Amino acid sequence: MSSISGLVEDEISSFFESSPPLKNKEEVVAKLNQFIELNSSRQDGFNICLTGEKRRIVCVTSGGTTVPLEQRCVRYIDNFSSGNRGAASTENFVKAGYAVIFLYRRGTCQPYCRSLPDDPFLECFEFPDAKNIRVRESHSEAVKMAVMDQQAAVGEGRLLKLPFSTIYEYLQMLREMATALKDVGPCSMFYLAAAVSDFYVPWNSMTEHKIQSGSGPLDIRLAQVPKMISILRSNWAPKAFCVSFKLETDSKILIEKATKALQKYKVHAVVANELSTRKEEVVVVSSSGNVVVRRDSDKPESIVEDNLIRLIVDRHSTYIKENHT
Ligand code: PAZ
Numbered sequence: 001m002s003s004i005s006g007l008v009e010d011e012i013s014s015f016f017e018s019s020p021p022l023k024n025k026e027e028v029v030a031k032l033n034q035f036i037e038l039n040s041s042r043q044d045g046f047n048i049c050l051t052g053e054k055r056r057i058v059c060v061t062s063g064g065t066t067v068p069l070e071q072r073c074v075r076y077i078d079n080f081s082s083g084n085r086g087a088a089s090t091e092n093f094v095k096a097g098y099a100v101i102f103l104y105r106r107g108t109c110q111p112y113c114r115s116l117p118d119d120p121f122l123e124c125f126e127f128p129d130a131k132n133i134r135v136r137e138s139h140s141e142a143v144k145m146a147v148m149d150q151q152a153a154v155g156e157g158r159l160l161k162l163p164f165s166t167i168y169e170y171l172q173m174l175r176e177m178a179t180a181l182k183d184v185g186p187c188s189m190f191y192l193a194a195a196v197s198d199f200y201v202p203w204n205s206m207t208e209h210k211i212q213s214g215s216g217p218l219d220i221r222l223a224q225v226p227k228m229i230s231i232l233r234s235n236w237a238p239k240a241f242c243v244s245f246k247l248e249t250d251s252k253i254l255i256e257k258a259t260k261a262l263q264k265y266k267v268h269a270v271v272a273n274e275l276s277t278r279k280e281e282v283v284v285v286s287s288s289g290n291v292v293v294r295r296d297s298d299k300p301e302s303i304v305e306d307n308l309i310r311l312i313v314d315r316h317s318t319y320i321k322e323n324h325t
Helices: 004-018 025-040 084-095 121-125 137-155 167-187 229-237 251-265 306-323
Strands: 057-062 099-105 127-129 132-135 159-164 187-192 241-248 269-274 281-285 289-294
Touching: 004 167, 004 229, 025 057, 025 099, 025 167, 057 084, 057 167, 084 099, 084 306, 099 167, 121 127, 121 137, 121 229, 127 241, 132 137, 137 159, 159 241, 167 187, 167 306, 187 306, 229 241, 229 251, 241 251, 241 306, 251 269, 251 281, 269 306, 281 306, 289 306
Parallel strands: 057 099, 057 187, 099 159, 187 241, 241 269
Antiparallel strands: 127 132, 269 281, 281 289
């Protein structure tokens, strides 16, 4: 694996050095280590395991990062992502036998909750009398399935959920995660579906207090966020299988941009998707060619992630076979 240039490394170091430290770092690291230890000691013979292979662990990132404009943040720039892709992919990875670290933006879509209404508490429950609360008949099946599936995944130690909001939190957590997963080697995977800010206001050039509106139009200079995929691949977790995502709104440039990302960051696959059709189809771009993956349109319940994760799991199996020592 070729290492990244000194310039990129300097940019990455200065990003982290100037970031506000993660508030709950010890807690995050402890949860991560406990989860990884539990799962990498398991050889539970689930259907995709190779002989002697440990349980696979995937880190799924989901939702958009925010860029604060003030240190005591009132305003921020956001990145579009509902978190649907990450949540649906997590469910499919758990079903395929993986342990999933779900790194998600606070408030975005959660695994097993896709069939629930937007405001489940207010819409799913009713009070037959002052002392009791119960699920409305119309939602009982969806609530039962959501609760059972989530409790099973967490109970079996297959799902760890860690929230972020800002670009600073996301990248620090990603680094902790990659470092913690380093020894899991080829059985680990990064599935980077989060929509990560490309531009940000460096913490030390950010105003502390709320920007005042009295002084006319606002000029803000945004710095470029260093691309962390390169250091993830070369230093943090070089043996992990790595899938990144490329979102475009102009379908004419999508495949070209995804192909460039594949070559530049040396990931194993790039999932290319166009904003308006992302729930119908994606293209998996890799060195073995481009594969269009579609939702089964003849099955109303089908989602594109069912077929996407099947393909990614297959590719990961091949990668493990080729890299297993
Ligand atoms: O979260 P969602 O289901 O609304 O959308 C998923 C997505 C488009 C954010 C994801 O598939 C993706 O492409 N993420 C990477 C975005 C980027 O290029 O930064």
